[in-house]
Amino acid sequence: MIQILLAIISGIIVGFLFALIKLPVPAPPAISGIAGILGIYLGYKLYNYMIPFIDKL
Incomplete structure (x- = not known):
């Protein structure tokens, strides 16, 4: 949870x-x-779900 809070x-x-230096948002449209x-x-x-099935082949 702390990682999510720090990311936000x-x-x-x-x-x-x-916004302060008037640059466009560095992200794709929302x-x-x-x-x-x-x-x-x-x-x-x-x-990660499929790897056990792939390994059996």
Whole structure:
């Protein structure tokens, strides 16, 4: 839980600094960015789930 809180705090700080110096947000559009991160996470979990089956082949 502490890692999530630290990630949120650091994200807020970086976002604030980018806005302060008038730079664009260093992230993809909200929904597509979240979908991409979710896809990467699910692919990682799928690999870990499938590896025992792959090893048996």
